[in-house]
Amino acid sequence: MMDGLPALWRALVAAVVLVAIYASLRITWTNATALQTALIRLLSALPTNDKPEDYSAVLGLIEMRAKDVPYESRFPNGTLDLYAKRADKPQPLVIYTHGGYYVGGDKNGLASYCKTLASKGYVVANVNYALAPGMRYPAQILQLNEAAAFLLRHAAEYVIDPDRVFFAGDSAGAHLSSQMGLYYTNPEFCARLSGEPAITKEQLRGVVLHCGYYNIDTLRKTKFPMIADSIRIVTGKKRFEGTVEAENMNTVAWITQDFPAVFLTCGDKDPLITQANEMLAALARNCVHATAYLPESGKKTLWHEFQKQLKTPEGAEAMERLTKYLEERSR
Numbered sequence: 001m002m003d004g005l006p007a008l009w010r011a012l013v014a015a016v017v018l019v020a021i022y023a024s025l026r027i028t029w030t031n032a033t034a035l036q037t038a039l040i041r042l043l044s045a046l047p048t049n050d051k052p053e054d055y056s057a058v059l060g061l062i063e064m065r066a067k068d069v070p071y072e073s074r075f076p077n078g079t080l081d082l083y084a085k086r087a088d089k090p091q092p093l094v095i096y097t098h099g100g101y102y103v104g105g106d107k108n109g110l111a112s113y114c115k116t117l118a119s120k121g122y123v124v125a126n127v128n129y130a131l132a133p134g135m136r137y138p139a140q141i142l143q144l145n146e147a148a149a150f151l152l153r154h155a156a157e158y159v160i161d162p163d164r165v166f167f168a169g170d171s172a173g174a175h176l177s178s179q180m181g182l183y184y185t186n187p188e189f190c191a192r193l194s195g196e197p198a199i200t201k202e203q204l205r206g207v208v209l210h211c212g213y214y215n216i217d218t219l220r221k222t223k224f225p226m227i228a229d230s231i232r233i234v235t236g237k238k239r240f241e242g243t244v245e246a247e248n249m250n251t252v253a254w255i256t257q258d259f260p261a262v263f264l265t266c267g268d269k270d271p272l273i274t275q276a277n278e279m280l281a282a283l284a285r286n287c288v289h290a291t292a293y294l295p296e297s298g299k300k301t302l303w304h305e306f307q308k309q310l311k312t313p314e315g316a317e318a319m320e321r322l323t324k325y326l327e328e329r330s331r
Contacts, residue, residue: 145196
């Protein structure tokens with residue numbers, strides 16, 4: 001019946017149907033989780049980015065150094081793509097993780113964004129990771145550490161400078177990247193999650209946080225669509241506030257003066273803007289350098305993930321400021 005509809009419309013229709021079912025039925029926790037997971041994955045599959053005006057020039061500057069390469073993870077879905085600006089000398093590494101509530105999303109949706117970033121002079125690893133509820137927190141942090149270890153083992157092959165590493169992500173990927181900032185700079189936090197850090201705090205030059213969340217205790221108050229459902233799914237706890245998992249996921253509570261320099265973006269109409277402000281306050285309390293771009297809506301409403309709209313003035317500006325930040329932190 002929906003075969004003649006464009007893919008986007010089919011996804012929207014399916015999402016509406018699932019919302020209607022979920023809202024109208026009183027069902028068991030197991031079935032509710034299955035419906036929530038399906039809906040979140042549909043929402044996460046909707047396109048949210050566009051290519052820059054000069055995308056053909058971008059493609060002329062870069063090369064793909066790896067495609068769907070397993071990064072030797074003990075967890076599922078451990079593959080990555082690697083893009084880089086054509087060059088003979090080693091370049092800084094940006095390890096980028098997609099959003100999707102930790103429940104949905106895929107690296108393929110970030111290909112054009114990561115290629116654009118690579119064209120500025122970086123090796124960009126576009127990373128997939130295990131999704132909830134199949135794998136719950138903190139598996140994703142441990143897995144991203146495995147990705148970093150793999151990339152540094154192959155630094156010569158991929159022409160990577162191992163002493164200039166950045167983690168970056170958007171939405172849930174921003175939360176994941178903020179947690180990696182903790183993993184490599186706060187030994188107490190790292191010990192709670194276990195594992196052996198793949199890089200030192202000196203190698204970690206910064207973290208890039210696009211439209212993310214950083215305080216689980218106040219996250220429900222943002223009323224971001226399905227955000228509380230997603231935390232229940234990724235922690236496995238119906239009442240997640242006050243749990244060990246939520247305590248560990250509270251990035252703002254674990255920041256120290258050793259946390260790496262941050263580049264942070266969020267639009268003023270994004271429900272997560274309060275989370276961005278909490279993160280900036282925590283960084284300031286600990287005297288951590290932060291570069292923030294928090295534009296205000298004008299003709300275009302700046303909602304979630306505005307930075308991926310590279311044809312808009314704000315999206316283009318976010319990319320320009322990000323490039324400047326990476327250049328400064330790579331020196």
